[in-house]
Amino acid sequence: MKLDPYDRALLAALQDDARTPQSALGEQVSLSTAAVNRRLKALAGEGVIERFSAQLNPKALGYDLTVVVEVKVESERADLLDQMQRSFAACPQVQQCYYVAGDCDFVLIFLVRDMEQYVALTRKLFFESHNVKTFKTLVAMNRVKTGATVPVDAA
Amino acid sequence: MKLDPYDRALLAALQDDARTPQSALGEQVSLSTAAVNRRLKALAGEGVIERFSAQLNPKALGYDLTVVVEVKVESERADLLDQMQRSFAACPQVQQCYYVAGDCDFVLIFLVRDMEQYVALTRKLFFESHNVKTFKTLVAMNRVKTGATVPVDAA
DNA sequence: CCTGAAATATCTAAAAG
DNA sequence: CTTTTAGATATTTCAGG
Numbered sequence: 473m474k475l476d477p478y479d480r481a482l483l484a485a486l487q488d489d490a491r492t493p494q495s496a497l498g499e500q501v502s503l504s505t506a507a508v509n510r511r512l513k514a515l516a517g518e519g520v521i522e523r524f525s526a527q528l529n530p531k532a533l534g535y536d537l538t539v540v541v542e543v544k545v546e547s548e549r550a551d552l553l554d555q556m557q558r559s560f561a562a563c564p565q566v567q568q569c570y571y572v573a574g575d576c577d578f579v580l581i582f583l584v585r586d587m588e589q590y591v592a593l594t595r596k597l598f599f600e601s602h603n604v605k606t607f608k609t610l611v612a613m614n615r616v617k618t619g620a621t622v623p624v625d626a627a
Numbered sequence: 628m629k630l631d632p633y634d635r636a637l638l639a640a641l642q643d644d645a646r647t648p649q650s651a652l653g654e655q656v657s658l659s660t661a662a663v664n665r666r667l668k669a670l671a672g673e674g675v676i677e678r679f680s681a682q683l684n685p686k687a688l689g690y691d692l693t694v695v696v697e698v699k700v701e702s703e704r705a706d707l708l709d710q711m712q713r714s715f716a717a718c719p720q721v722q723q724c725y726y727v728a729g730d731c732d733f734v735l736i737f738l739v740r741d742m743e744q745y746v747a748l749t750r751k752l753f754f755e756s757h758n759v760k761t762f763k764t765l766v767a768m769n770r771v772k773t774g775a776t777v778p779v780d781a782a
Numbered sequence: 783c784c785t786g787a788a789a790t791a792t793c794t795a796a797a798a799g
Numbered sequence: 800c801t802t803t804t805a806g807a808t809a810t811t812t813c814a815g816g
Contacts, residue, residue, distance in 0.1 A: 473687060483688075486681035490645055493809060504785050509811065520687040525680060526641035528777045532628060532675040533638075535777060540727055540734045561772040564780075568723070568736070569772040572695055574765035579695045581723070583777065610729035617716040617724040622683045622690055622738065625719075648792060659801060664794065 473518055478503060479511060480624045483520070486512075487621040490524045527619055535583050538567075538612035539590050543578040543598065544605045552603045559601065565593055576608070628673055633658060634666060635779045638675070641667075642776040645679045682774055690738050693722075693767035694745050698733040698753065699760045707758045714756065720748055731763070 475483075481501045485492055492500075494508040501508075515521045530536060545553070553571070560569045560580060568581040584590045590609075598604040630638075636656040640647055647655075649663040656663075670676045685691060700708070708726070715724045715735060723736040739745045745764075753759040 475688070483681065483683055487683060488678075488680070490679040490681045494811095495809075505809085506786075506811080506813095507784060510783090513811090518687070519684050522682045522684050522774075523643075524645040525643070525682055525774075525776070526638065526645045527677045527680055528638055528642060528779075529674050529677050530777050532673070533630070533777055533779055534782045538725060540725055540729075557769070557771045564775070564778040566772055567775040569770075570693060570695055570736075570765075570767040571769035571771055572765040572767050574695075575763060576765065578771075579765060581725075583775075585782065608730060610725075610727040610731065610734060612725040612727050614712070614726035615724075616712045616726055616733075617721055619677075619680075620719070620722040620738075621680070622685050622688055623719040624683075624688055627689045627740065649794095650792075660793085661795085661802080662800070668794090 473520070475520070475626075477626070478507075479515060479520075480626065482508065482511060483515065484621075484624045486521070486524075487624070530583055534585050535565075537582075537584050537586055537590065538615055538618075539582040539584065540610040540612065541578075541580045541582060541594070542576040542608045542610070543580065544607070545577045546603050546605045548577075552601075556601050556603060559597055563593065563597060565589070566597075628675070630675070630781075632781070633662075634670060634675075635781065637663065637666060638670065639776075639779045641676070641679075642779070685738055689740050690720075692737075692739050692741055692745065693770055694737040694739065695765040695767065696733075696735045696737060696749075697731040697763045697765070698735065699762070700732045701758050701760045703732075707756075711756050711758060714752055718748065718752060720744070721752075 478501050482497055485497055485500060495505045498505045498508045560566050565582050565584050566580055567583045570579045572579055582590055598607055633656055637652055640652055640655060650660045653660045653663045715721050720737050720739050721735055722738045725734045727734055737745055753762055
């Protein structure tokens with residue numbers, strides 16, 4: 473799974489705009505269209521490119537409230553943690569979820585329509601699990617950065 | 628900026644796979660290719676679709692450490708906060724950054740190669756700003772959920 | 783590995799109902 | 800809104816260096 477500078481340039485360009493024609497990509501990196509096509513297929517096959525996705529404007533869909541939540545659990549029992557993680561991941565309004573080491577156990581990022589929806593989700597996800605000791609809510613006043621791209625710099 | 632069920636279905640499909648041919652989209656939602664084309668153009672023009680992007684596998688690029696950081700600032704002066712936000716947003720390893728109300732002022736999600744890179748970035752971003760009072764590091768043991776899509780359900 | 787050309791598929795716009 | 804048409808663009812394969 474080695475990535476040469478051509479691959480990295482292609483990946484950077486595709487993160488920026490996945491619709492760039494392969495011919496245009498070829499011009500940018502000085503490769504033929506066919507070479508670009510072959511590389512992209514390989515990158516997708518190896519799983520370096522996971523998928524192509526449309527990024528939507530949350531506000532246009534009525535989702536304009538982001539909330540960061542820190543969760544502390546009662547028990548670290550593996551089966552309980554697994555169940556929690558599954559329920560978190562299954563919630564469409566949970567945009568990110570991390571199981572972390574430190575002052576708390578989980579950090580979740582919610583994207584919700586309004587506070588009412590947020591409260592309803594906390595009741596559903598946290599109280600029904602019977603394993604949440606406490607959770608702390610941080611309401612985002614400003615989404616300074618979202619939808620960032622993965623750095624493609626060489627090691 | 629009204630979205631009917633057709634639009635929502637198209638948006639959901641495009642978040643899942645931005646490369647789905649418009650003919651296939653049309654079959655899925657029972658619309659002609661031409662109708663799909665028209666709707667997609669309108670959705671892009673209105674800014675509902677912000678961009679098309681390739682989602683990469685961070686591990687394949689040598690980025691496999693996610694760190695959540697909570698930052699408290701010394702001063703809430705607007706010009707200082709603006710400057711901090713700009714420097715945070717400009718850092719490629721900062722995947723998300725939120726200015727929040729609650730126990731801390733900023734929450735950042737870093738995607739880094741290793742701890743060494745993380746420490747170097749904190750020095751650069753936090754110490755050089757001269758406005759960070761404290762910061763708390765939460766290392767992700769498991770990325771339970773990332774790269775989620777925006778819910779497209781109707782209000 | 784690459785290039786360049788040919789074949790296939792897709793997109794886009796226009797015309798007409 | 801639909802379908803159909805036609806031409807432009809993009810993708811993919813293949814021959815050959």
